[in-house]
Amino acid sequence: MESMKNYIEDAEAALLHTYNRFQVVLDKGEGVYLYDMEGKKYLDFCAGIAVFALGYGNKIYNDALKEQIDKVIHTSNYYYNIPAIEAAKKLKKISGMDRVFFTNSGAESIEGAIKAARKYAYLKDGRTDHEIIAMEHSFHGRTMGALSVTGNKKYREAFEPMIGNIRFATLNDFQSVLDQVTDKTCAILFETVQGEGGIYPATEEFMKQVKALCEERDILMILDEIQCGMGRCGEYYAWQRYGIKPDIMTSAKALGCGVPVGAFMMTEKVAAHSLTSGDHGTTYGGNPLAGAAINAVLDLFEENHIIEHVNQIGDYLANRLDELVDKYDFITERRGVKLMQGLVFDRPVGDIIGKALEKGLILINAGPNIIRFVPPLVIEEENVDKMIEILTSCLQ
Numbered sequence: 001m002e003s004m005k006n007y008i009e010d011a012e013a014a015l016l017h018t019y020n021r022f023q024v025v026l027d028k029g030e031g032v033y034l035y036d037m038e039g040k041k042y043l044d045f046c047a048g049i050a051v052f053a054l055g056y057g058n059k060i061y062n063d064a065l066k067e068q069i070d071k072v073i074h075t076s077n078y079y080y081n082i083p084a085i086e087a088a089k090k091l092k093k094i095s096g097m098d099r100v101f102f103t104n105s106g107a108e109s110i111e112g113a114i115k116a117a118r119k120y121a122y123l124k125d126g127r128t129d130h131e132i133i134a135m136e137h138s139f140h141g142r143t144m145g146a147l148s149v150t151g152n153k154k155y156r157e158a159f160e161p162m163i164g165n166i167r168f169a170t171l172n173d174f175q176s177v178l179d180q181v182t183d184k185t186c187a188i189l190f191e192t193v194q195g196e197g198g199i200y201p202a203t204e205e206f207m208k209q210v211k212a213l214c215e216e217r218d219i220l221m222i223l224d225e226i227q228c229g230m231g232r233c234g235e236y237y238a239w240q241r242y243g244i245k246p247d248i249m250t251s252a253k254a255l256g257c258g259v260p261v262g263a264f265m266m267t268e269k270v271a272a273h274s275l276t277s278g279d280h281g282t283t284y285g286g287n288p289l290a291g292a293a294i295n296a297v298l299d300l301f302e303e304n305h306i307i308e309h310v311n312q313i314g315d316y317l318a319n320r321l322d323e324l325v326d327k328y329d330f331i332t333e334r335r336g337v338k339l340m341q342g343l344v345f346d347r348p349v350g351d352i353i354g355k356a357l358e359k360g361l362i363l364i365n366a367g368p369n370i371i372r373f374v375p376p377l378v379i380e381e382e383n384v385d386k387m388i389e390i391l392t393s394c395l396q
């Protein structure tokens with residue numbers, strides 16, 4: 001067999017250089033551990049960027065996929081299929097939304113949400129110059145629409161012009177939102193907990209103020225739950241912690257636990273007055289394999305009481321991280337909700353993450369100075385303790 005080094009060289013010769021990858025070839029997973037092709041074991045606190053909620057190699061999930069593969073993988077959205085119908089019913093139940101559109105990724109879900117909001121406003125007044133307010137430091141994906149609402153110049157600049165009429169405000173600064181509202185505003189879009197931008201949770205006050213503003217002006221509130229949703233913050237969707245409800249929301253990442261699926265969902269009010277026959281589509285979205293993945297994931301969430309588990313283990317993780325904040329002067333803050341946490345350093349964290357990888361711990365950053373913790377939702381206290389032990393040894 002070729003060596004890991006050879007594979008990495010082959011990768012660098014064949015793949016487009018859009019990632020600075022860590023120098024490992026991951027080959028298999030088991031529970032909360034990943035193994036590289038040389039058999040080295042890694043404790044995984046990244047979960048494929050908040051994707052693999054159930055841990056690797058879950059037999060029930062894997063069997064459900066295998067069974068669906070043997071039946072039929074793809075049919076097309078010209079026809080109905082049972083897995084997608086079941087998945088949509090389940091998603092409605094856990095989210096309280098009324099209608100679901102299945103996509104293949106997070107970015108594609110954002111695209112759909114933007115289109116739904118623009119169409120809703122268009123049907124009201126016939127104008128074609130509506131504006132969307134998004135947040136600084138946000139991240140919504142790499143396609144042109146999603147990039148246009150991503151509040152980070154670094155990702156956008158080389159690809160200008162973006163889609164037009166996007167204005168930026170600051171998360172948790174309601175006045176900054178008010179300052180951007182005009183009679184053309186059709187939507188206010190943000191992550192309930194900002195992920196890539198550095199793990200900033202929206203405050204309850206901000207959520208309620210935006211919600212009230214949206215109701216008063218018939219503006220649509222769109223919440224991006226692609227990273228913070230699916231149980232990670234102790235509810236199926238993080239906004240459910242706040243006693244409000246968005247008009248449109250997006251989901252992806254852990255929704256399929258590794259099978260590439262996403263969704264945007266909306267209330268009946270929006271559904272009845274926005275996208276209609278011929279307005280939107282996708283070839284793969286909601287195909288039988290994707291549907292089977294979502295069904296298996298949601299069934300396992302319920303059977304294994306994942307949400308309850310996250311609430312317990314999330315507090316444990318937060319406490320253990322707080323100990324590090326107390327202990328080290330160069331760690332300034334912990335931020336986050338349950339199993340979506342950030343540890344803020346007064347210096348770049350790249351070296352620490354590199355050292356951790358050498359010692360068999362997978363971590364990722366969220367911005368240069370922040371280590372992000374988005375482990376599989378099935379982690380246990382002993383996994384948290386082990387992570388803290390390895391991380392501490394990298395801080396000396």
Ligand SMILES: *Cc1c(COP(=O)(O)O)cnc(C)c1O
Binds near residue numbers: 195225226252253
């Ligand atoms: C990852 C992410 C996206 C983009 O999802 P992709 O599946 O990579 O397109 C959008 N919004 C948030 C909050 C994300 O974390």
